[in-house]
Amino acid sequence: MAKDLERLLSDRARLRGTGGVVGGLSRRHDEAIPLHYGYPYPDSYPLEDLSRAAAQSILEDGPEAINYGGAELAEVFEGLVLDRLAVRGIACDSDRVLITSGSSQAINLVCSVFVDIGDKVLVEAPSYMGGLNSFRNFGAEMIPVEGDALGIRTEELGAMLADWRARGETMPKILYSITNFNNPSGCTTCAPRRGELLELAREYGFLILEDDAYGELRFEGEDIPCLGASDEDGSVIHVGSMSKILAPGVRLGWAVATPEIIRRLNVHKADGGTSPLARTVVGGYLQETDLDARLETLREGYRVRRDAALEALEAYMPDGCSWTRPEGGYFVWLTVPAGLDSDDMLEEMAEEGVKPLSGRQFYCDGRGAENFRISYSYPDPEDIRRGIEIMARVIRRRLEG
Numbered sequence: 001m002a003k004d005l006e007r008l009l010s011d012r013a014r015l016r017g018t019g020g021v022v023g024g025l026s027r028r029h030d031e032a033i034p035l036h037y038g039y040p041y042p043d044s045y046p047l048e049d050l051s052r053a054a055a056q057s058i059l060e061d062g063p064e065a066i067n068y069g070g071a072e073l074a075e076v077f078e079g080l081v082l083d084r085l086a087v088r089g090i091a092c093d094s095d096r097v098l099i100t101s102g103s104s105q106a107i108n109l110v111c112s113v114f115v116d117i118g119d120k121v122l123v124e125a126p127s128y129m130g131g132l133n134s135f136r137n138f139g140a141e142m143i144p145v146e147g148d149a150l151g152i153r154t155e156e157l158g159a160m161l162a163d164w165r166a167r168g169e170t171m172p173k174i175l176y177s178i179t180n181f182n183n184p185s186g187c188t189t190c191a192p193r194r195g196e197l198l199e200l201a202r203e204y205g206f207l208i209l210e211d212d213a214y215g216e217l218r219f220e221g222e223d224i225p226c227l228g229a230s231d232e233d234g235s236v237i238h239v240g241s242m243s244k245i246l247a248p249g250v251r252l253g254w255a256v257a258t259p260e261i262i263r264r265l266n267v268h269k270a271d272g273g274t275s276p277l278a279r280t281v282v283g284g285y286l287q288e289t290d291l292d293a294r295l296e297t298l299r300e301g302y303r304v305r306r307d308a309a310l311e312a313l314e315a316y317m318p319d320g321c322s323w324t325r326p327e328g329g330y331f332v333w334l335t336v337p338a339g340l341d342s343d344d345m346l347e348e349m350a351e352e353g354v355k356p357l358s359g360r361q362f363y364c365d366g367r368g369a370e371n372f373r374i375s376y377s378y379p380d381p382e383d384i385r386r387g388i389e390i391m392a393r394v395i396r397r398r399l400e401g
């Protein structure tokens, strides 16, 4: 007899349903210029160094390299993460850090530990769809907090929280923000707003989940200390990743928080340990690599691509379109005139040879019809230019049509 799955499902799974993400990618048109991938560019993958490190590291550590737990080089990896965090102003011991399977796992663990069905979670709008999907999976009630060119709008946030308090409403548990070079907008939260965010978290008792996947990739302007570096009262859970500075496929990330929070995240991380093989290989690789030099090369690679994207937008986009100007990271956020629908244009764009992402999946409340995320991280500059020219052609046609 067929199983009555509905009866067996968890409340969370029942609530979530089987619907995929909105605005998903078309599987067709594989030859189209990929402005949808949030991947590092192909030349940046250190294939030879990584394979050499793989062979050497596994042999060096012996069977323990691929046992549960891992051996020396797996620990070296954790040590190097701590060193890197210190460079970014987050000086901490290992009891404040948890190595995870990508920062996605860290975000999921935060949900697992803090989010019950119906809990209020504030999310920067727009925000990374993977983060939004984690909150959705746990049944959070997501409430958007608008972002602009200077990052999350703290004044509006403060007014909303004060209003909730005055009306005796329950307070949010978490605020999710991508403070540096937001995915998808490319915008960075400025220093004064960062200070205000920390004050609001203190005042209203919520945690800030700072997602810093792109923080090391500033190619213009001055670094702004991350929230994790300025946190004085345990308000911040800072998550980071190797995905954008090495390769997403190594699936290595981390969470930094108070020792108590880290212990709780670890309890919920019932996965047998973050891949010892990946930690060993990447530990061995990083030991032999000048990471600062690598980061400089990457930043230049992304700066050149960002410039190509901005020049093409300026040259080709019709009047009424506007876009952000990222100082780092992977993304430009395009806004088209009201009345157009980005989802409606995807197929035509793909047929003509370019695949961007539509904006809807980056909002928790169905907005985004007037937006595209243009990822300049992966194609070469000439393809970025051509891709944007094609997008502009389709948009212009819709405007005229």
Ligand SMILES: Cc1ncc(COP(=O)(O)O)c(C=O)c1O
Residues within 6 Å of the ligand: 038, 101, 102, 103, 104, 105, 128, 130, 178, 183, 211, 213, 240, 241, 242, 243, 248, 251, 252, 253
């Ligand atoms: C803002 C943001 N956070 C987290 C992730 C997930 O990264 P990871 O590969 O470390 O799980 C991504 C990947 O695109 C991202 O853009």
